[in-house]
Amino acid sequence: MALEALIFDVDGTLANTERDGHLVAFNKAFKELELDWFWTNELYHKLLDVTGGQLRIKHYLKTYRPDFECDDVDALAKKVHALKTKIFVRLTSTGKIPLRTGVARLFSEARAAGLRLAIATTTTPANVDALITHTLGTDALNWFEVIGAGDVVPNLKPAGDIYHYVLKQMNLNADQAIAFEDSHNGIISSSDAKLKTLITVNEYTKTHRFDGAMAVLDHLGEPKNKPFTVLEGAQTEHTYVGIDYLQELYAKNY
Ligand code: XBP
Ligand code: MG
Numbered sequence: 001m002a003l004e005a006l007i008f009d010v011d012g013t014l015a016n017t018e019r020d021g022h023l024v025a026f027n028k029a030f031k032e033l034e035l036d037w038f039w040t041n042e043l044y045h046k047l048l049d050v051t052g053g054q055l056r057i058k059h060y061l062k063t064y065r066p067d068f069e070c071d072d073v074d075a076l077a078k079k080v081h082a083l084k085t086k087i088f089v090r091l092t093s094t095g096k097i098p099l100r101t102g103v104a105r106l107f108s109e110a111r112a113a114g115l116r117l118a119i120a121t122t123t124t125p126a127n128v129d130a131l132i133t134h135t136l137g138t139d140a141l142n143w144f145e146v147i148g149a150g151d152v153v154p155n156l157k158p159a160g161d162i163y164h165y166v167l168k169q170m171n172l173n174a175d176q177a178i179a180f181e182d183s184h185n186g187i188i189s190s191s192d193a194k195l196k197t198l199i200t201v202n203e204y205t206k207t208h209r210f211d212g213a214m215a216v217l218d219h220l221g222e223p224k225n226k227p228f229t230v231l232e233g234a235q236t237e238h239t240y241v242g243i244d245y246l247q248e249l250y251a252k253n254y
Contacts, residue, residue, distance in 0.1 A: 003250045005177040006110055007166055007195065010121040010128050010149075012182035012202050013100070017088075017123075017131065018048060019203065020097045025087040026053075029080050037065070045204050051122045051185055052156045054081045085124050092130040099135045100200065102220025102228075106241055107136070111143060113243045118146040120166045120179070120190075122156040125149040146170055158185040160192025167193055175254045178246060184208035196253045198241070201231065214249045217241070 011017045023044045030037040037060070039047065050059040057077040061068055070076050091097060110117060119128060128149050132140050141147070146169040153161035167174060174194035181187050181197050183205045190197045191212050199216040201208070210216050215233030219226075221240030228240060234252070238245035 001173075001175050001254065003115065003176065003178065003247060005116040005118060005145075005170060005172055006106075006180065006246070007118045007120050007163065007177055007190075008180045009182060009186050009190075010119060010131065011123050012205060013180050013186070013200060014103050015097050015099050015131060015135070016202055017097055017127070018044070021088050021091050021127075021131075022053070022084075025084045025091060026057075026080075028087045029084040032083060033080060035080070048183075048204055049185075051158070052150075053084060053124070054078060055156070057081060085126055088127050089130040092127075092134045095134070097131060097135075100202075100219055101226055102222055102241055104136060105222065106220055107140075107143060109242055115243070116170065116172075117144050118148065118166050118170060119144050120148045120162045121150070122162065123149060158188035158192075160189050163190050163193035163195055167195075178214070178250060184210065187211075187213060196249070198246075198249065199232075200228075206231075214253045 008014060023039060023041065026039055047056050047060055050056045054077045057080055058073055061073060107117065121128060125147065128147055129141060146166050148162050148166040148169070153165050155161045163179065167177065177195060179190035179195040179197040181190055181199055182202055187197045187199065187210050196214050199210050199213045200219050201216060210232060213232065216231040217228045218231060219228055221228035223240050230236065236245065236248065238248065
């Protein structure tokens with residue numbers, strides 16, 4: 001078998017969308033709808049255990065606001081979430097949600113090397129389209145053979161559904177691909193589909209457990225001036241995630 005494809009999570013992996021985008025958008029939506037809710041960064045860190053914006057809102061109400069009176073929590077969560085998505089999409093066009101270190105470079109190296117690319121995320125499809133378009137250009141949507149997002153599958157991460165879906169769409173076995181994730185829920189999901197996973201942590205996930213990861217890095221690194229640090233896994237001579245490093249990981253792990 002040979003490495004054929006790279007499958008990327010979005011939130012926290014391609015960009016710090018949670019801190020720079022989703023949290024900001026949630027709070028703006030609450031304000032616009034005159035709800036007396038405000039999520040601090042500290043609270044949001046905890047709320048991230050629950051994936052999916054609507055489920056996160058409902059979890060918040062149940063756990064932190066049992067006093068809040070509402071006849072139809074599902075309808076309210078849907079309404080708040082729809083507005084939050086609009087705000088998030090708007091935010092992506094301001095340039096305030098940049099891609100993480102090394103992401104754009106890795107996409108272009110992977111394309112040049114003939115690797116197939118895909119996305120596997122639990123976020124709303126409109127968010128992915130907007131982020132990719134505004135950071136890489138409209139044409140970049142075509143770089144991804146499959147964009148598996150949100151509700152195309154019944155169960156969000158940590159369930160493995162979205163990775164199973166993407167592999168099936170690409171007609172690939174797990175041992176032909178590598179997954180890129182940033183969180184515990186993410187690697188539980190990719191591992192369920194038997195994918196080996198490379199982790200780049202962020203401020204919300206640096207204390208997570210990543211059992212079974214090929215390596216845990218602080219970021220993907222850049223060749224000239226920004227080497228990555230290996231936080232867990234075998235040390236390497238490589239200083240950034242390029243095709244050679246991925247082939248090294250692939251050979252060691254599959
Ligand atoms: C991402 C999420 C998402 C986003 C918001 O998890 O948890 O819920 O926070 O997206 P992962 P929506 O990175 O593991 O895919 O509000 O559109 O659901
Ligand atoms: Mg993520």
